[in-house]
Amino acid sequence: MSSDPHPLLRAARYGGRALASAASGKGGDTPRLRIIRSFGAGRSRVTRAQQRSYEKDFPRYSVAFTGKPIEADACFGRQAPLVLEIGFGMGETTARIAQTHPELDFLAVEVFAGGIGSLAMRLARERVANVRIVEHDAVEVVRDMLRPGSLAGAHIFFPDPWPKARHHKRRLIGPGFVATLADRLRQGGFVHCATDWEHYAQQMLEVLQGEPMLRNLHPGFAPAAVNPLCERPATKFHARGERLGHAVWDLVFERV
Numbered sequence: 743m744s745s746d747p748h749p750l751l752r753a754a755r756y757g758g759r760a761l762a763s764a765a766s767g768k769g770g771d772t773p774r775l776r777i778i779r780s781f782g783a784g785r786s787r788v789t790r791a792q793q794r795s796y797e798k799d800f801p802r803y804s805v806a807f808t809g810k811p812i813e814a815d816a817c818f819g820r821q822a823p824l825v826l827e828i829g830f831g832m833g834e835t836t837a838r839i840a841q842t843h844p845e846l847d848f849l850a851v852e853v854f855a856g857g858i859g860s861l862a863m864r865l866a867r868e869r870v871a872n873v874r875i876v877e878h879d880a881v882e883v884v885r886d887m888l889r890p891g892s893l894a895g896a897h898i899f900f901p902d903p904w905p906k907a908r909h910h911k912r913r914l915i916g917p918g919f920v921a922t923l924a925d926r927l928r929q930g931g932f933v934h935c936a937t938d939w940e941h942y943a944q945q946m947l948e949v950l951q952g953e954p955m956l957r958n959l960h961p962g963f964a965p966a967a968v969n970p971l972c973e974r975p976a977t978k979f980h981a982r983g984e985r986l987g988h989a990v991w992d993l994v995f996e997r998v
């Protein structure tokens with residue numbers, strides 16, 4: 743499934759955030775990064791088990807970022823509605839939703855190699871066949887790998903909140919990205935976001951409401967963590983938010 747370069751080269755793309763932080767990223771073959779990234783440089787620790795699975799299991803599920811649109815049917819070996827997940831973290835929710843919905847295919851995008859190893863380990867252990875993983879910046883994946891109208895839905899659960907005002911520009915959910923994502927949804931396709939940061943929740947509501955291709959399925963925030971195809975189980979970051987005493991906001995919009 744993957745023709746990507748060696749993991750060390752891929753790791754270098756993300757400033758050592760991915761596996762093998764020893765990779766310097768100074769090589770001439772490191773692709774140019776876009777200027778604003780929605781992910782930080784912090785969480786780079788990869789456990790041995792994650793590393794093993796990244797090397798052993800991930801290649802079976804990996805779809806390489808080539809900068810060209812993917813043929814989803816060929817990636818999954820069948821025709822099924824395609825749901826994108828952006829920033830799956832450790833992937834426990836991804837695997838669970840995919841098991842609950844064998845009728846759907848899931849394209850899961852993440853830049854954190856430890857999380858990728860974790861998800862690949864789960865998929866292999868639990869023999870989940872309807873998930874493929876792209877290790878790359880989701881902004882570029884949406885822009886370059888997905889054709890207009892190709893998605894049945896998109897899950898964006900607890901994207902990095904960037905709580906400081908000077909960092910708000912790094913938030914994933916902004917008008918430009920949402921317009922591109924909306925274009926990739928088929929008519930009636932949905933985008934489901936969740937966050938435990940009130941300011942970001944309000945920003946999401948404004949941005950999603952301001953996108954003419956989208957329509958809110960609820961009068962404001964969604965009353966439950968449910969979209970037209972799936973229910974969102976509590977994710978790791980959902981639990982973390984609750985431990986911090988945060989409320990959780992879900993938003994579900996559909997493509998008109």
Ligand SMILES: C[S@@+](CC[C@H](N)C(=O)[O-])C[C@H]1O[C@@H](n2cnc3c(N)ncnc32)[C@H](O)[C@@H]1O
Nearest residue numbers: 780781829831852853879880899900977978979
């Ligand atoms: C706060 S965590 C939430 C993880 C998971 N969704 C959950 O709820 O437990 C956000 C995740 O999004 C990933 N992420 C942020 N921006 C991304 C991007 N542009 N492309 C791919 N992954 C991204 C981060 O690496 C991180 O793992």
